[in-house]
Amino acid sequence: MIVLGLNLNHGNTSACIFIHERLVCAVEEERLVRIKNCSDFPINAIKYCLNYAGVLIEDVDYVTVNSKSNYNLTFKIIFFLKYFYRNIFFFSFLFLYFNKKKKIYNLFKLYFGKKIKFKIISVPHHISHVFSTIDFTESNKKSLVFSFDGSGDFSTIESYLVHENNLKLLDKNYFPNSLGFLYTAFTQYLGFFNYGDEYKVMGLSGYGKPIYCEKILKLLKSSEPFKLNMQYFNVPNISYLTGQPVIEKIYNHKFIEMFGKERCINENDEFIDQIYKDYAASLQKVFEDIVISY
Numbered sequence: 408m409i410v411l412g413l414n415l416n417h418g419n420t421s422a423c424i425f426i427h428e429r430l431v432c433a434v435e436e437e438r439l440v441r442i443k444n445c446s447d448f449p450i451n452a453i454k455y456c457l458n459y460a461g462v463l464i465e466d467v468d469y470v471t472v473n474s475k476s477n478y479n480l481t482f483k484i485i486f487f488l489k490y491f492y493r494n495i496f497f498f499s500f501l502f503l504y505f506n507k508k509k510k511i512y513n514l515f516k517l518y519f520g521k522k523i524k525f526k527i528i529s530v531p532h533h534i535s536h537v538f539s540t541i542d543f544t545e546s547n548k549k550s551l552v553f554s555f556d557g558s559g560d561f562s563t564i565e566s567y568l569v570h571e572n573n574l575k576l577l578d579k580n581y582f583p584n585s586l587g588f589l590y591t592a593f594t595q596y597l598g599f600f601n602y603g604d605e606y607k608v609m610g611l612s613g614y615g616k617p618i619y620c621e622k623i624l625k626l627l628k629s630s631e632p633f634k635l636n637m638q639y640f641n642v643p644n645i646s647y648l649t650g651q652p653v654i655e656k657i658y659n660h661k662f663i664e665m666f667g668k669e670r671c672i673n674e675n676d677e678f679i680d681q682i683y684k685d686y687a688a689s690l691q692k693v694f695e696d697i698v699i700s701y
Contacts, residue, residue, distance in 0.1 A: 410471060464515065615685040
């Protein structure tokens with residue numbers, strides 16, 4: 408059995424291929440097209456995997472994708488009906504829900520021009536993350552696995568009990584109550600607006616002191632379960648139309664009123680005020696404490 412796995416509709420699109428349950432090859436599209444955090448359909452990664460494995464597209468039995476449109480469907484519909492007047496999310500969601508698999512089939516036909524026989528299997532986003540850890544839990548009869556993410560299929564946190572490759576969902580958190588969005592909001596506030604810049608905040612935190620933790624906690628309605636106070640945030644909106652993910656500003660004017668003027672970067676920017684280093688250190692401490700509490 409040959410399985411082609413894809414990361415689609417996301418930053419760092421990629422492909423991997425399994426033959427008889429053995430991983431043969433995996434590569435990100437970024438590595439082949441040299442576009443940082445590339446979000447395009449990973450056609451080059453797909454062709455690389457097929458060529459490396461020595462198989463043709465017509466040999467593939469299944470294509471798996473790390474997203475499932477009808478997962479958390481009730482919560483999606485309630486949210487989009489609530490906010491559709493503020494943006495076009497609701498209509499784009501309906502289009503994606505009814506056309507996702509058809510679009511994937513059409514892209515394969517466009518690039519390969521052959522009769523496609525494989526079946527597409529949609530795997531919920533967080534379960535994809537959980538599956539990636541199972542190979543590291545073989546020595547444990549039972550393992551507790553957490554998946555923390557910005558958002559995936561409308562979940563932001565999911566926890567599972569894993570026993571002999573069987574998954575039991577224990578708890579989940581829903582969009583937009585996301586630790587990832589909290590971290591990204593501060594990443595933007597600290598002057599780092601590119602997708603994936605959070606690592607810069609992690610590095611910056613080492614130069615500050617966590618003296619603003621109580622202030623940051625005011626952005627939350629609760630930490631268990633994790634809920635953001637949305638009066639300080641915009642509804643997260645991510646676009647993939649340019650080939651790279653672009654995240655609109657998540658923090659709003661009330662956020663600025665609480666924390667002060669956001670840090671601005673220019674070409675000659677070589678100095679970072681201590682307050683921003685301390686904000687980074689405080690954010691890291693709050694983030695770690697919440698993760699540990701789970």
